[in-house]
Amino acid sequence: MPPSLTRTLRLLLVGSVLALVTGLLTSAPALAAETTRPTAGSLKDPNLRLVGRWDRTDPRTYVGNWESPYVEATFTGTTVKATVRDTVTVYASVDHGPIQTFDQVSGTINLTPEPLAKGTHHVWLSYRTGEIPTCATWPAPCATFQGFTLDRGARTLPTRDRKLIEFVGDSITVGYGTGKTTVDSYSWLLGEKLGVDHTNIARSGACLVQLTNCFGLNENWDRTTIGGSTDWDFRRYQADAVVINLGTNDAGRGVSGTTFGEQYTRLLEEARARYPRAHLYAFENLRQRYPAETRAAVQARTDAGDRRVHFIDTADWLTAEDYVDGGHPNEAGHAKIADRLAPIIAPDLDVPLPGSTADRNIEFTGRWDTSDPAAFVPSWAGAYFTTRFTGTGVTLNQRDTIDFWVSIDGGEDVYYSKVSGDVDITPAPLAEGEHTLRVSYRNVAGSYKGDAVFQGLTLDPGARTLATPGRQPIIEFVGDSITMGSTSSRTTLTSYGWLTGEALGARHTQIAWGGGCLVAAADGCTGVSQQFFEAGDGRWDFGTYQADAVVVNLGTNDLSHNVTPEEFQTVYVQFLKDVRAVYPRSEILVLGTFSERYVPQTRAAVKAVRDRHTRYVDTTGWLPPEGLTDKVHPNDLGHQLITEKLVPIVRRSL
Template sequence: MSILKRLAILVLAVLLLPAAPAVAHGPAPGSLADPNLHFAGRWDTGDPGTYVGNWGAPYVTATFTGSTLTARVRDTVSLYVSIDGGADTLHENVRGAVDLTPARLRPGVHTVRLSYRTGDVPSCATWPAPCATFQGFVLGRGERTLPRRNPRTLVEFVGDSITVGALSSRNSLTSYAWQTGERLGADRTNIARSGACLVDIPGTCFGIGANYRKQAIAGTVDWDFSRYRADAVVINLGTNDAGRGVSGADFQAAYERLLREVRAAHPSAHVFALETLRRRYVAETQAAVRAVADPRVHWVSTEGWLAEADYVDGGHPTDAGHAKIAERLAPVVAGHLGLRLAGAPTDPNLTFTGRWDTSDPATYRANWAGSYLTTRYSGATAALLLRGTIDVWVSVDGGPDQLLAGVSGRVGLPSPPSARPWHTLRVAYRNVDGSYRGDAAFQGLALEPGARTAPWTSRRLIEFVGDSITRGSTSSMTTLTSYGWLAGERLGARHTHIAYGGGCLISAADGCAGMRERYFRSGFAADSPPWDFSRYHADAVVINLGTNDLSHRVPAADFQAGYVRFLRDVRAVHPRAKILVLGTFAGRYLPETEAAVALVNDPRTSFVDTTGWLPPEGLTDRVHPNDLGHRLIADRLTPLL
């Protein structure tokens, strides 16, 4: 046989050999070893063929391609599955291969979240033995999973049956813990058990304090906290301890130990100790928070969060009750974590006009007169979240201000006058001074699911400085019917009112509060912190002071000298503002006021003679304007501004 024939036979033989099997690169998509699967909760991964989720509502998420998806579970269990962020679908008492897409998906990229209904007898025959078993996803031929785009915030919830969501329609998935996580766009773990106490009482009450570090309920294996680090931990314990006779001292000591244990497990987390909804061990919980002296451990009051109608049995919240708790809690957590949450006090689309105390990111407090907030929001309904009782005026879509008197808690806003998708909102707080002691505290704006906010405000800002006249005392709506408010509204400008009933320009020996000093503080109290003027710069400042100084026998020379110093100090904090110095409507200290303006020699500071602005029919008494009087003053002042 020739060499050429032999070579041809050899080549043909090689071509007819069976193809070598393809070499797999990496784990199979959807398998337990697939790094693109994300497990939330305390999962036992000791068996590489079956992962077991422990405690409440463990879940797994993934992003995948294709139109079909199957989950494999070892034990009979009930699952909740959400595809592409849609509603959770219940797959009850299933095992083996579970078809998650009976209606095929459109080809493309999809997301899945598979969670377990754990902690209740119907779904776990041997509860509390683990039953949340997972053996992976099965994708269509040639499909794959994708990496998570961005890391998510993680919030851990620690508690009893309330945190579990017992007696709500879907247990953990309708619990405040789950709903808070959803509002925050955060992952969550639920370290809770029905009937749990904080203090462990062998044979009587399961103690979270003694079991917090365990991988499973009543387990013996410690959890490896290096597997996740929470950004926030929310603790709600004490409801069951009271019924088991735990003393206040023992409860407080146990709470301190748990707080320190949580800090050790999650070194950088913000920790929130919730007041129990039925006010059990309130003082002891607060004392425990103080004792650990940790600036990232916070006491959270739940006063007014729920009403009796929000409970199933007097102790466990309804679905609506859990939603109300989540409405309140999410802004608290978001504020401390710096998360952007629509409607939260820290939402940058909310504009707070006036001198607001924003030191607590969960609760902003209005100071001085006429402080208000504005925003735009989508959706047909919204509600204010207030801490304590207060009077507020609300205007929706530019409509008349409606008084909501003596309201607290969750307060529904008036219905918008139209069905358009976006609405404007202004909420003005009643002045907390004189004999009125309301709680001018804002804790958020509750919006419909999926609703958003948007900025709505003018860039121009006018500041009005004065006493009870500028405050609007004796007019029908106090500051909202004052000349300053009216002038600001006519000009479409924002307006602040640094005014105090009975205030003088100069502090008097008989106790009259001097606005020359108080003006530079966050509130009218003498010990109020200094105001940070970098937070706003006025375009115009209108000053009307001197009416009360004469009654308190302030010498004319002292008044004039004090006014000169005050005008120079105002110029220092508002370097570009036009300053209008009004002569008092009662004609008091007019020469001294005009002379003070001349002495500062500032081309952007002007004296305004108000003689004749306020006729007798514009007064409620000999000093204070009525509604007509304030309108007449605004008629004169607005063109000047």
């Protein structure tokens, strides 16, 4: 072989080897990332939330200890399965729907025998633990978890951190005697109601004081397992609240008051050492055993300077019909306890009560006067609130008489006329699961009077509200009785502003006044150009929200109040500049009046502000005679015709 050919072959071979090595080195990080990325739903998935005292030493099987350990996840796709190792009774709920019971199962459990709709979903899985014979190897571990299995290509989503309540107790805290034990207990119901994490360090038959014939939480509450010898690593989680309900069984075992008080004080001291910032609640047991000693233990901690220790007086919380056997509450009894505990604990955790005016999951659209934290008042027309909630029923807490409309799960708006107090807005129970609610009060701006005051919602025991995902654009419609929807069948709800907002999937409100003018006329006509900046008894805080679009329709009434064309145009120019000052990024659409009054002046005002995001909209021919109730106000057809013209214009602006 010629030397030149040999050299060429040698160079080609070296080049090929270098290219191969370079390719391997280049792809190594990607391969490493691919092989180390955890499978969605697997034990390594950081988006899984495992609550309780879980043993994670075995990377293939996590073991939940004590009562009601649970795991939850938010996921995409249409199906979810869970895998457990040991035979156990499992409880699960998908999208906050009915709690499903899977009795004495092991291996892979299909939690969605009926596939879900495509989208984002939520699942939790818990166990019936500590109650013979639900765990085949009790008291050895049986709450085992080996991961969720999702659809191909599905993923889990991160969830925000939540407060945590730890419950310490006996069979009452466990939920003994109820159909589903722990998930029927007040501890589970309260945690779900407040939307916080919760765990049960409890065991049926437990005492506070360790005895030869009674399991004592004073020596066991800080252990990883029931009756185990391994200390729990409190770095794994920090409770924000600890509710201790003990003493029911100690009296029957002959524990003296002195011993009980000493051990209770010691337990509070240890809980404080483990949870430096938690609120500690000494729950007076329902049989009122050792109440003086329990109070004294709390007082001892208070005297030591601890300001986060509280005694809970439970006298008269329950009646005879709330018990299964005179000692253990039934489902209704547990629900009552949860409802009584919620307003005690929620403020200390800075968690709003679900359904209250402070509930951040209730979204208030429009201008609401929130100066009274217990009573929110909608200003102007078209103000409403929306929320998502769980459970089968909801009651609206209304102060005094008013009319309002209610839509549930996107259904038709139902009219409630002249109602007050606690108004049941689900007379027919809903299916268990997630629901949506919208309440719109009849406008009080103008001639109609009423008490549009929202004081909260009452949900089912254990039910709660849920955050509304995503952000919708906000549109304000500014005008007079036409914008309010006067003379249409449902006023605000059949007005072009409401219909346009709904068609665009936007939040919307009407800053409109029946009989209002653009100009505050000398004869007393309300000037919307001034009132636009007000709400309630004072100036509106435009930092509350920023409108994405403002649609203005003014001038119909000014002519009959002797407003000159020159004055109208001057005021309109200044008004548009003032709107721009409070909404620097909004699109402002100025409609010519449907009656064609002051049209040249309106067009000229828009031109004069020289703002490329302020535009004039010619409405000539939008409203035919058959679309009018009288010579001025649109009927339902008229508002619908206006909506059809306006929707594409506003859509382009958004």
